[in-house]
Amino acid sequence: MLLHIATVTERSVEWDVREVVRGGIGSDYVQFSLDDEYAGCDRVVAVFASRGSDEPLRVICGRGEPFALPSALMAETGAIRTCVVGYIGDDVRVVSAMETAPLCVVEYGCAIDGDAPQDDAPDLWAQLMDDVRRANETAQSVRDDADAGKFKGEKGDKGDKGDRGEPGTSNVDKITNTEIEDICK
Numbered sequence: 369m370l371l372h373i374a375t376v377t378e379r380s381v382e383w384d385v386r387e388v389v390r391g392g393i394g395s396d397y398v399q400f401s402l403d404d405e406y407a408g409c410d411r412v413v414a415v416f417a418s419r420g421s422d423e424p425l426r427v428i429c430g431r432g433e434p435f436a437l438p439s440a441l442m443a444e445t446g447a448i449r450t451c452v453v454g455y456i457g458d459d460v461r462v463v464s465a466m467e468t469a470p471l472c473v474v475e476y477g478c479a480i481d482g483d484a485p486q487d488d489a490p491d492l493w494a495q496l497m498d499d500v501r502r503a504n505e506t507a508q509s510v511r512d513d514a515d516a517g518k519f520k521g522e523k524g525d526k527g528d529k530g531d532r533g534e535p536g537t538s539n540v541d542k543i544t545n546t547e548i549e550d551i552c553k
Contacts, residue, residue: 370396371434372471374414376452377403379464388473392442398427399434400452405462406430409454417451418473420444430454437471445473 373384388396398414406412412430420443427435429452441448448471454462513519 369394371399372396372437373399373401374450374452375401376406376464379405379462381450381452381464381467383467383469383471386469386472388437388442388448388471389476390442390445390473391476392437393439394436396437396442397434398429398437399432400429401432402430402452402454406452406454409456409462412452412454415451415453416441416448418442418444418448419446420473442473445475447472 370385372386372388375382375384400412400414402412409430411428414427414429415424416427416438417424418441421438421440425438425441427438429435437448450464450467450470452464456462
């Protein structure tokens, strides 16, 4: 994983490593190093905008922990503009200036001889299919154990007879001979 550190001083954002490769998923992380002005804010939000994302994406970033750069930002080549917004209560908002050198998404290098990287959705689909496979394996294991008699125990005591229902409360209009035979089996 590649860590991109954004240093924010005097409301200016500067990146240590600017290049992000298109199509990455969970491959690039971002960490903000904030000056005292932002460190004094109650909450700090990074706002990212790129051609790959229909709307700007907002990520809380005020504690200095790295976070994965959303893959939607890496869908198309071009600049990823970043704005850092700090809030102090409901009355004060500190906003960074436009970057002179933003993060930049570059084309991946495997499109000539190989397949292009897959989108997030196939990864999510693969996870779902893996869950289905594990559920089917578990169900088959239970079936195999039942067939092998592992759940067979001693016959229990016969239960008490239930109360008789109220007359006239049945919703059954008619019953067929086949249904009677099935009930009596």
